[in-house]
Amino acid sequence: MAILVAALLAAANVSPVGETRQQDEAAALAHHRRMDANHDGFVTYAEMREFALAAIFPKGQIPERLPNDRMARAEFDRADIDHDGRISIQEAIAGADRAFAEADTDHDGLLTEQERGAYGARALVNLQKEIATWKPLPCQPRAACATAR
Secondary structure, eight states: OHHHHHHHHHHHHHOOOSSSHHHHHHHHHHHHHHHOTTOSSEEEHHHHHHHHHHHHSOTTOOOSSOOOOHHHHHHHHHHOTTOSSEEEHHHHHHHHHHHHHHHOTTOSSOOOHHHHHHHHHHHHHHHHHHHHHOOOOOOOTTOOOSSOO
16 A cells, blocks of 8 residues: 555656647646645645545555555655645646656657657656665554564
8 A cells, every 4th residue: 555655646746748848847846736635735744644545445544554654755765856735836836847757768858658658667666666776664553564663
């Protein structure tokens, strides 16, 4: 489930969705506004997480205990360019612009399906490499841990 939450956050924040930079910026702005629950112009980690969980679970059926969301937090931290604990509209648009520039490998200002697919594949490989470097999280109280004590 943590992987699904992180995938939703990653797709929403850094994956090019349109053919042009303007389409991606518009999509990033619209997504930012949907996640900004208190309409203050900023998205906090809590708002982003609630938005992602609402997309996964039916209303009122979010489980009491959720797995660690380290991947989701890493995606949020990447989007929070100035590290102030919230994502501004400018940061959301900057993330869309950065992703578009990385995906537009022929630098023609247009993204083909192949460029978007290749970008997604590279992002997945990079995520897998990052996960491979993570150290195990400490066992939480009353949790079943894989290692014996």
